[in-house]
Amino acid sequence: xxxxxxxxSWLSRLSLLLISCVASTTFxxxxxxxxxxxxxxxxxxxxxxxxxxxxxxFYAFKNxxxxxxxxxxxxxxxxxxxxxxxxxxxxxxxxNNYQLAEEESxxxxxxxxxxxxxxxxxxxLITEYQDEEKNxxxxxxxxxxxxxxxxAQPQHDDAWGGSxxxxxxxxxxxxxxxEHELIGKKKLRTCLGAIDDLENKHYRYVGELPERxxxxxxxxxxxxxxxxxxDYWWYDYRISYIDTxxxxxxxxxxxxxxxxxxxxxxxWGLVDGDRESDPRALFWKYWYGLDLRTxxxxxxxxxxxxxxxxxxxxxxxxxxxxxxxxxR
Amino acid sequence: MRQIxxxxxxxxxxxxxxxxxxxxxxxxxxxYLDAIKADYNEFNSGTFEPPAESTWIGSLSTDTxxxxxxxxxxxDFSLFLKQASPGSFIFYNKLPDRYKDQxxxxxxxxxxxxxxxxxIFNYSREVKKQNLN
Numbered sequence: 001x002x003x004x005x006x007x008x009s010w011l012s013r014l015s016l017l018l019i020s021c022v023a024s025t026t027f028x029x030x031x032x033x034x035x036x037x038x039x040x041x042x043x044x045x046x047x048x049x050x051x052x053x054x055x056x057x058f059y060a061f062k063n064x065x066x067x068x069x070x071x072x073x074x075x076x077x078x079x080x081x082x083x084x085x086x087x088x089x090x091x092x093x094x095x096n097n098y099q100l101a102e103e104e105s106x107x108x109x110x111x112x113x114x115x116x117x118x119x120x121x122x123x124x125l126i127t128e129y130q131d132e133e134k135n136x137x138x139x140x141x142x143x144x145x146x147x148x149x150x151x152a153q154p155q156h157d158d159a160w161g162g163s164x165x166x167x168x169x170x171x172x173x174x175x176x177x178x179e180h181e182l183i184g185k186k187k188l189r190t191c192l193g194a195i196d197d198l199e200n201k202h203y204r205y206v207g208e209l210p211e212r213x214x215x216x217x218x219x220x221x222x223x224x225x226x227x228x229x230x231d232y233w234w235y236d237y238r239i240s241y242i243d244t245x246x247x248x249x250x251x252x253x254x255x256x257x258x259x260x261x262x263x264x265x266x267x268w269g270l271v272d273g274d275r276e277s278d279p280r281a282l283f284w285k286y287w288y289g290l291d292l293r294t295x296x297x298x299x300x301x302x303x304x305x306x307x308x309x310x311x312x313x314x315x316x317x318x319x320x321x322x323x324x325x326x327x328r
Numbered sequence: 329m330r331q332i333x334x335x336x337x338x339x340x341x342x343x344x345x346x347x348x349x350x351x352x353x354x355x356x357x358x359x360y361l362d363a364i365k366a367d368y369n370e371f372n373s374g375t376f377e378p379p380a381e382s383t384w385i386g387s388l389s390t391d392t393x394x395x396x397x398x399x400x401x402x403x404d405f406s407l408f409l410k411q412a413s414p415g416s417f418i419f420y421n422k423l424p425d426r427y428k429d430q431x432x433x434x435x436x437x438x439x440x441x442x443x444x445x446x447x448i449f450n451y452s453r454e455v456k457k458q459n460l461n
Contacts, residue, residue: 052368183371184371187371187376188367189366189376190363190366190367190384190385191385193360196358217385239368251364253364260365267439285439290360302428304440304442
């Protein structure tokens, strides 16, 4: 009797442990239900990291697109160490609205279409699953073959579109991949980076390139130190400057052996000026990256004209069907 | 003969390495790296010591391009608008302060000058209607 009681209690403990494990795994993830913290709330470093992930994955929107409007598109400018410039025009559509029972396993779908450069005519459909352990699905439309091929998830340190930005920087890195520490709170003091000799220049696809963004100077930012959990990684830790209200990460500095090796600056804009709306409902105006090891610079510029969100688009848009329709 | 070849290859190597760090030097020369390092050091020291005459810290300094102002104050924003869109500025200047402040705050959030210009005209109409009543 006593033995039976003991085994029952052992079982209940085990089940409690399992439940708590599952709960903690769910808690570690970030989805569109992550609440905006109260203004006076003291946030931990991990909570801040989750809010940044929320803003960067556009979870404040059902869907978010940087599309094509006539000849206007988003451009990714890469300048190599020798000064050679290459340009890629692209559009990107993100859908976070998967809540029906049959779609429960899907977290989001991301469709990217390249319109110029070496990747012209290539399409990429990425499916992210709610199960954090599950790898993302990559389907790529190869225009030369006119076929879709499935690819394994790229490595976190693979270059995105041949740029300074890695897949980890753009989409793959999750809050749980790093250990976070809050190093302070201060004002942002400098303008965000840009390829300075291209500022305000007329440029194909965007009309005119912007100038360096100084709007965020004197905004209050958290300093967040994120140390990678990966072994033998390309950086040891990174320091991010995060807006204390909107959780926009304006700047990230990457360090290896305490040496600055890479910088990424992001200019953010609020889609809706309404004071009542979610301050995390932001969009990227531009990304600037500088790799100090190679001297390569990248600048992704997103004209406001091409940004749209919460559009009434059928879910079938985020399927292979759209990939097959891409014209070269 | 071997020595000559060695010298040639050394020369080529140094030429290549100087080319490869060309852009890095660009970023360093234009003061961007110094500015962000000074900004980062503030986390440790608690004080911001801006590099001299930097065009990356949002002040007018030696650069006469006012559009690079931080737009932190209303005055800076007005000055920026005057240069960026003189036509809209005429209407903006006639608006009551509370509208100007609202426009400034909107610009800080969105950074979208086209929207700000539209709002200036909307506010001007609103003020005109109020005056007529």
